[in-house]
Amino acid sequence: MGARDIRQAVHDDLPAMIGSLGQGAYFADRLARQDTGHGLLLVAWESAAAVGDVYVWLAPAEEPELRTHLPGVALLTHLEVVPWRRNRGIGTELLWAAEERLLGDGHEQVALGVGLDNLDAQRLYERRGYAEWPHGEVATTKVVYHPDGRRELRPEVCRILVRKLG
Numbered sequence: 001m002g003a004r005d006i007r008q009a010v011h012d013d014l015p016a017m018i019g020s021l022g023q024g025a026y027f028a029d030r031l032a033r034q035d036t037g038h039g040l041l042l043v044a045w046e047s048a049a050a051v052g053d054v055y056v057w058l059a060p061a062e063e064p065e066l067r068t069h070l071p072g073v074a075l076l077t078h079l080e081v082v083p084w085r086r087n088r089g090i091g092t093e094l095l096w097a098a099e100e101r102l103l104g105d106g107h108e109q110v111a112l113g114v115g116l117d118n119l120d121a122q123r124l125y126e127r128r129g130y131a132e133w134p135h136g137e138v139a140t141t142k143v144v145y146h147p148d149g150r151r152e153l154r155p156e157v158c159r160i161l162v163r164k165l166g
């Protein structure tokens with residue numbers, strides 16, 4: 001593998017992203033949102049292979065609790081690393097890249113939701129200084145994109161974690 005690089009995705013990246021990460025409909029949607037200034041799609045590359053991604057949600061949150069308690073706060077969503085490249089620091093680097101970008105753009109904090117049973121991700125966030133907010137768990141809807149293009153909506157109860165930037 002060559003050097004690792006994390007950068008903002010562009011439309012030309014889509015075929016390579018789908019090649020290793022799948023979820024073509026998801027990434028096409030997020031690139032379209034990015035075009036309108038509603039978000040930021042960061043992708044980790046090793047040589048020509050996309051090995052992970054995170055989408056920074058800059059639009060108003062879909063969950064009313066988040067809009068009430070964290071108005072205007074960017075949300076980190078869909079952090080993932082391909083299974084065969086996990087436990088090598090890529091998830092941590094993606095988080096760091098998103099946080100640095102937000103800090104540079106003047107954001108003071110960032111938040112995210114993590115499923116109650118997703119202990120691997122919870123350890124990662126806590127190590128990076130994320131702490132649970134005091135307003136309780138939040139019922140969210142997870143959109144699962146299947147390889148055949150089907151979209152499945154699944155309820156997911158999340159812990160909301162917040163980190164101050166800078």
Ligand SMILES: CC(C)(COP(=O)(O)OP(=O)(O)OC[C@H]1O[C@@H](n2cnc3c(N)ncnc32)[C@H](O)[C@@H]1OP(=O)(O)O)[C@@H](O)C(=O)NCCC(=O)NCCS
Nearest residue numbers: 079080081086087088089090091092113114120121123124
């Ligand atoms: C959560 C997820 C993104 C983490 O990605 P990752 O690249 O494995 O994360 P990291 O490598 O930075 O950290 C994972 C572990 O590897 C360890 N690690 C980091 N760099 C390492 C290295 N160079 N060598 C050995 N171990 C390393 C970390 O200490 C951490 O240890 P832990 O499991 O004891 O907490 C990944 O597991 C994933 O894609 N999960 C499925 C999707 C998901 O649940 N996303 C979160 C939604 S909220």
